[in-house]
Amino acid sequence: MKFLQKTGLFVLLVLLLLSRPMPVSGQLTSQPSNSVEWPNYGNDAGGMRFSPLKQINMANVKQLTVAWTFRTGELELYKGTYAEEKAAFEATPLMVDGTLFFSTPTSRVFAIDAATGQKKWDYDPDVYLRQDLSELTSRGVSFWPTPQVKATASNVAKRIFVATIDGRLIALDAATGKPVATFGKAGSVDLRQGIGNISVTSPPAVVGNTIVVGSSMGDNQRFNYERGVVRAYDALTGALRWSWDPIPRTKGDAGFETWKGPNVGQTGAANAWSLISADAERDLVFIPTTSPSPDYYGGERLGKNLGANSIVAIRASTGKVAWQFQTVHHDIWDYDNASQPVLLPFMQNGKTVPAVAVGTKTGYIFILNRETGVPLLPVEERPMPASTVPGEEAFPTQPVPTTLPALGLQKAEAWGPTPADKAVAQQRIDSLEYKGIFTPPSLRGSLMTPGNVGGVHWGGMCYDPESGLLITNVNRMAAVIRLVPREKLAETVKNDQALLRAETGMQSGTPYVVKRDYMFTKSDKGIMMQTAPPWGTLAAVNLQKGKLEWEVPLGYMMDPEKYPQARQWGSLNFGGAIVTAGGLVFVAASLDGHFRAFKTQDGSLQWEVPLPASGQATPMTYQLNGQQYVVIAAGGHGKLGTKLGDYVVAYRLP
Template sequence: MKYLVSWITVLLCFCPVMAPAQTTQPQEWPAYGNDAGGMRFSPLKQINAENVKQLRVAWTFRTGELEHYKGTDAAEKAAFEATPLMVDGTLFFTTPTTRVFAIDAATGTKKWDYNPEVYLRQDLSEVTSRGVSIWPAPTDKTNANTPKRVFVPTLDGRLIALDAKTGQPIASFGKAGMVDLRQGVGNISVTSPPAIIGNTVVVGSSMGDNQRFNYDRGVVRAYDALTGKLRWSWDPIPRSEKDPGANTWKGSSATQTGAANAWSVLSADAERDLVFIPTTSPSPDYYGGERLGQNLYASSIVAIRASTGKVVWSFQTVHHDLWDYDNAAQPLLFMFNQNGKPVPAVAVGTKMGHVFILHRETGVPLLPVEERRVPASNVPGEEAYPTQPFPVSLPALGLHKVEAWGATTEEKASAQKRISGLQYNGIFTPPSLQGSIIAPSNVGGMNWSGMCYDPESGFLIANVNRIAAVIRLLPREGLAVAVKDDQELLRSETGFQAGTPYVLKRSYLFTKNEQGISMQTPPPWGTLAAIDLKKGTLAWEVPLGFMYDPGKYPQARQWGALNLGGAIATAGGLVFVAGSVDGHFRAFKTGDGSLQWEVPLPAGGQATPMTYQVKGKQYVVISAGGHGKLGTKLGDYVVAYELP
């Protein structure tokens, strides 16, 4: 998918305030979401709402990544989405091409780097990496004194184990430090860090899944952290009549369908020996005639016994997915207060803007969920599932009502004309031959940006997109004639969906003009929202970023922006988030969502930040390297902020 956006940077000035005293004990960030369950909460409060305006750049590290794109088309797809880890005073992170860096957490000085030499001229759906994982996990007492390893999943389908001290491959792991994940599976990539649970490393996969229906298998696999030996493999799509869930797949070609993979971040609960897998849509995303039925375990959250690979429970967020409603967010593990008692829970944030709260051990909803009737499909060969699950007691986030909008009278009239020619019957409107409005779109609601949880306030916090997609299916026969004189179709993204009767054309309800972008649905287009889980209400929701020039449109800062890259919460009463296409890094007050701090980044900040304390000082760090598909400024920066 391609987004055409414009951005502007704004410089802010601020004055010094003294920081409060705090313990000098180190406070690490040892996993993608800080803890293995992805709460993305830090107990640090040296930086707080009273002094955050005084944050300044502590150091900036340059990776030299842009040089690696030369001579290839990698820059068109490249996105610096990595969240660094901090362990033993060292930051570990990957670049979009999976180069690995270890730098000093206090100074930003490089300790070592490792280049897996990914060949960038191969067919890669994405050029990104959200980071690495460290073994052993902090809670692993058995291996507490074992030298640490850095596990690196690569774009070309390898799992590499590096010595955390030296950056050299561990010779005893796999074959010279590497396991080939493509062997027996196909042309997969890995863009998210694996889950670490005991001596087991669990890894998913990424793939482009709209070019044919019989895509590669979306298997999830577990490897021995010491030897690299395969422990188990799990395919979310049943391949035989005896497999669980096989009766939910109908049609002679159902077992040939691919994907339903887990490309996002996995979560682990070592105490319960569970790993939580967010699965995606089967291939292709927008036509399911080759895979009729409910399609378990696709588009689901699946809890797997980490020691055996056996499914413990599953919860399907979308039946027979026709909307590219992948479970893109990391499942968030936390303790939910139910009737005054803490209950182990998993929060599931979706592209539809729905939030499901499930019992971590059983998958049973802790808050009510009901099946509701949704629109039927009129595409020959398709059968949309008649109902979909809806959370009853929590607010839905994202765009759930489509109306025409424009910055001028002419732009609004153009938007109205376009919308009136498309099918739209609310959420879960299926794709059509006429063209359907999909809202929320495949961008979200919530995307891989995911959620964070502040246990002190009980707020579940997420950055949200509010942009509609337009999906049209074109009969394969006569395709050239259909698009010949249709400029909108020519500009739209194409998914060939080989093996099906239809070709996909995907666009969004905005257009490009001389000024940049012209939105066709009302703002805000991007927000930061907090759900109060104690009350089941929306605590607050504020615009995040801007897409129009504030100098020309004074209200632009209230209109929000498309965003990718999540938020973190701290005990200092702050939520830190970048993500928005305007290229700024911001801090909001957890209690009311008020903006406390805002600075321009040297490149797009489409990554989730992190924070840690070393040598008595708290730092907040963000990767700023831009996003080729979003059109934000590319770069190669890792920036750390500190108090004076």
Template sequence: MTFACRRPATLLWIAPIAPLVVMLGGLVASQAVAAPPHRRLNDDDAQWQFYGGDAGGTRYGASRQITPGNVDQLEIAWTYRTGELGVGFLRAGKLSFEATPILVGDTLYVSTPTDIVIALDAATGKFRWRHDPKIPRHLHYAEATSRGVAWWSDESADANARCSQRIFIGTLDARLIALDARNGAPCSDFGNGGSVDLAAGARPTERGQYLVTSPPAVYRDLIVTGSAIGDNRSVELERGIVRAFDARTGVQRWSWDPIPVTPAEATTHGWTDESARRTGAANAWSMISVDAGRGLIFVPTGSASPDFYGGERPGLNNYANSLVALRADTGERVWHRQLIHHDLWDYDLAAQPMLIDFEREGKAIPAVVQATKTGMLFVFDRETGEPVFEIVERPVPASTVPGEVASPTQPFAATPALVSHAAITPQDAWGLTVIDRAKCRDLIGKYRSEGLFTPPSLQGTILSPSFVGGVNWGSLAFDPERQLILAAVNHVPMVATLVPREQLKPMRESGNYPDSEFAQQAGTPYGMRRELLASPLGLPCTAPPWGSLAAVDLRRNAILWQVVLGSTRDSTPWFVPSRTIGMPNMGGPLVTAGGLVFIGAATDNYLRAFDIETGRELWKGRLPAGGQATPMSYESGGRQYVVIAAGGHGGLKTKQGDYLIAFALPPAR
């Protein structure tokens, strides 16, 4: 997930691009003001009750007040500063404010990268309460982010009873915490004084490497959570189990392990008994989606450990890199689809599965759409798991590394790819100068490059798309009226090199690879080095755009439009003219019924609005820090707001901050 990386200070204008190689019980504050008691929610209230807008992650705002005709009048309605700037936090430079608030009644709930939960008035941004779980700030956490919180209501309790409505958050120090939604006080009847220790039973190996960065899912009276696990340290890492806890008591109701736990399971699902016992991860670190009507939850899993060498885990490695439908009441597997066999590229399923109903050939289909880092969209019937659009197993390149047996085929979707899957060749070399271009041509020529799914090698392999994506945790948005899927996409190539164990330490200490990250992959014959495929100037060796925004028309199974996303502003000195060329991004889109797509995500400090019909940029609002989060929208007091966290991204090296900013049209006079 994250590793340290250094970039020469002289390359200030490209600094936000190069660090892509590293990507992808306290007391309530004394000044807390209790929020008004929540009434039971009806459909009109539930405007953004979940991290992804709804339990299926469609990121759709139903308000029509802001339109293509008036969006240029947007102004900042209010700003709230969380106060979390990393003081005393060991990984302050890695803090990433990736949160999307949720709205319950007239209250917004948001979390900081250090898991402080804050409640605000939705119309004014005024402070209501704050809870600091006081995570240890001296640990070297694998990640330094929190994407948000979840809300639950006890339908059997009096609406005004203590903890009848709860806010849940998973923390960097691996706790699941329950708070009273009205005042932020810990719910003492949940677990041990308001929290459950998630590390218990997960085979923890190192503090700070097993954590939670995404909000839990809610199904009836169950709170379901996965985990984030620091990648590439070893074969024997923490287990990527998914667990459901009783929302009232914190008692574990069920657990599901993506890695087989019995010899019979191992044989059946593409493992050996020994490798299944040793291997860790395959964890669900992204968001889990819920179909309450069908009693199903949809889990996107990641790669088994370690990412770039699979010789210690031969076979397909089901259920890693899979979309898995579980029975929500029991955790029983209903169906699964593995979308990457025997992952060697860190192609976690990073995006939230999106649950939609769409029309095809005159029939309404209840579907689940899974975006991938490979830039492919897989669409399944969510009841049966049958593909809605054809999936074909195609031959892919074999591994040349002793001890490795790559899968001979990989699944390809019949939906349009959002990124190129072609091999990068010396003829594709790009640079600002003739010399720069020539250096890139030589660099590309020395690496193995045979297109998508070329395995890592001892000579170095070009990964395109890279482990950053394609589509990452920003996920998708869906316009149900137009049947359009929206996605933010990365187009940045990387290089991965396997390094014989005895050469790893001398290589790392040589000083010859200042812009590379190294990983041990202990328990295998090889360590790993990876870096951006970059010229001497630090720019990618392939032509921009390096980031885009795309709209896919599901009815026609075609890309409706794809436009560049992001400019060089905030990546260059003030005296260099800004150009909109498409920049790397982290964060996702929001679609509104008013016909707009809102997105931050790119490495410049803007929130943008695009016309959903054409992809034309209609407006952009300046942010005081990086907007590497997904915006949300709601109405309060008759006014539509679009809210985004602007706090920067440690991995992208965008400007850090602590801002939550709401945009709206000028108030009526």
């Protein structure tokens, strides 16, 4: 994920036959026949986050009880460092062969017994916590070989791949946790070599014998950031197979003419820090790319900037682009494609079409043909406000889906618990530039809705193939962005004390420094939101009907005892949801530290329990020895100020 360096409170079939057999260095226990795994971050490689399990259902979900709790000891590592301020336990475990595999914020990897929670092994990559990291998280690991490869090569040593926060791709023996000596250099590939100071926060995609990995980097400190390359490595040897830069660098590259300016070649980022989806049958990986550097000023990279803020389908075997679809033109709002593209079936004219669903921070959902990138539901280019900043040229139009509802805060409305509080909020809104969605940054200060933490964030979406509902948790929080001429920064901040609280991005190489804030106030009474609730929701979209099926508040972030309506106001949330054939949606994510289950059909709350620490992670579920479990990482989020911990908690029926 891309954050300002000065963080504040708010600061997720086989392609190739094996070239040679590998000796088995260890054996995992065979999976019992009455068990159901969770082998990828989103269960399937296309990220639907759907489980066919129904042992836990609406009739018995209230009976769920803790099966076991595992502690990683992570917090002990943070002592003497500033890690707690940046750490977030966002991992989703995998379950394969009766074992759970997951990573901690410092990229340590654990294997534990899925039935008992007892540790089998752990691996510590020894990340140096005093280095300059914009964040400290790891959303999980990847398992190789995939089920398709297993069917053709049963004598291959199984591996766990972890891409670390300090820029390494490491292969571990799944049975022992030891680095695979024949992969890269003693089990590791240096992802920073030839690129620069990058991190990785999401698990790699696995397609046959190819491991595809993106990158994460702090942003808004300078114009010429590292290149946001996506790379593919041989799962056996660690050899580089291909590398792809989202920004076209050479005349003749697709989209080259959409990047303009004398210094445009120095532009960095447009990286893929979120989850990459894979369709092995079609030899495709789907890359969600982000804003070019820096996020809020594009005067050094004028034009549409194709390749950035796009969903790009790449041939997994060659690295060649099959198609690309841009969700935001010339991004100056930090509208990264933060969520995993979801590969799902879509009915069109009575036929099932392979589709990819794209949820965005703008709250727009695009449904594209998986093979061509052509929208399956209408998208039109609509005029948007022009920039008033000297040197900037906001793109005159933006793509807008016309059938599906827009999620998130599409219009700012002042709010406060008292008339006086509301008046203060209205006064603040009136002091800012605001022309609706895609209001450009300004020297006066601009109000941005849905904002960079709004709409569909890294928690992403899940899809229930039985009901046809696309379900996602949503943030509804406006950002306040102000560009300050570099030579006037000290004077401007001195004369405007409100800017002292705002985050600062130096944006070196451009004429402006960016100050970022949000529509809330903070005092001894706590955080007071200034836009109308709900501030966080869980929503279900019926893709075939093109309508919002339901939307309900998710959690709370103000004290319900002091504010009786707080449970209807929702909470900011980070982490995703999963859906099961039992008719349930499981999600934590909210700032109140609870784990919940909702009815898929109508969004009604069915179950909630407090976690030992806040759950800013996506849960998972599996069946082992005939028993269904639901598991969540509960470790909190330093930047959000939620309760930290080191827990992995499993629930099951008595």
